[in-house]
Structures are given as structure tokens and as C-alpha cells.
Amino acid sequence: MIVLWPLALAGAVVLVVKSRQRGLGRRGWQWFSAWAVAGALFVLSLVTGFSVGLYFFPAAVFAMFWLALHAPYGREMTGFAVGIAAVLLALLLV
Numbered sequence: 001m002i003v004l005w006p007l008a009l010a011g012a013v014v015l016v017v018k019s020r021q022r023g024l025g026r027r028g029w030q031w032f033s034a035w036a037v038a039g040a041l042f043v044l045s046l047v048t049g050f051s052v053g054l055y056f057f058p059a060a061v062f063a064m065f066w067l068a069l070h071a072p073y074g075r076e077m078t079g080f081a082v083g084i085a086a087v088l089l090a091l092l093l094v
Helices: 004-022 029-048 053-070 074-093
Strands: none
Touching: 004 029, 004 053, 029 053, 029 074
8 A cells, every 4th residue: 555655656757757748738836836735735645644644645646647737847846845845844843
């Protein structure tokens, strides 16, 4: 079961590469924010593991795959790391 998280990331990376090759995608701060939400969902599902994380995992994977198709550019994808950092920072402060 733990293998699903790296497989989901690898699948999103493949979609990003293919979307860039086809010239698809949009840019802007809205897409940065969407990537941040996807990153937060992903790390929240990973951290909470087999309890509540199983409910967050499908939403996180859907968000990552959808964004990989619609916003595959680097500047916007940095929001994914920001979302991860925000959740980890919130966990450290609690």
C-alpha cells in the first residue's frame, strides 16, 4: 500500500512531461495555488497514512493528475513544494 504514493508521483511526472511536449497548459498564480493545495493533500495523505490518509489519497492523486495535464509548467509546480512545506510546518507547530 505504501508503494502507491511514489507511483502516484511518478505518474504525475510522466503526465507533466507529456503535457509539455504537446504544448498544453496554463500559467498564473491560480495554478500555483492549485498546486499548493495538491501538495498539501498529498503530504497530508502520506503523513496520516492508513487512517484518514486513505480518504485524502484519491483526492490528492486526482488533483495532481488533473494539474499535470492543465498546468505543467515549472513556476506553477513550485506550489506543490509550498503545499508540502505548509503542512509540515503546521505539524511542527502543533
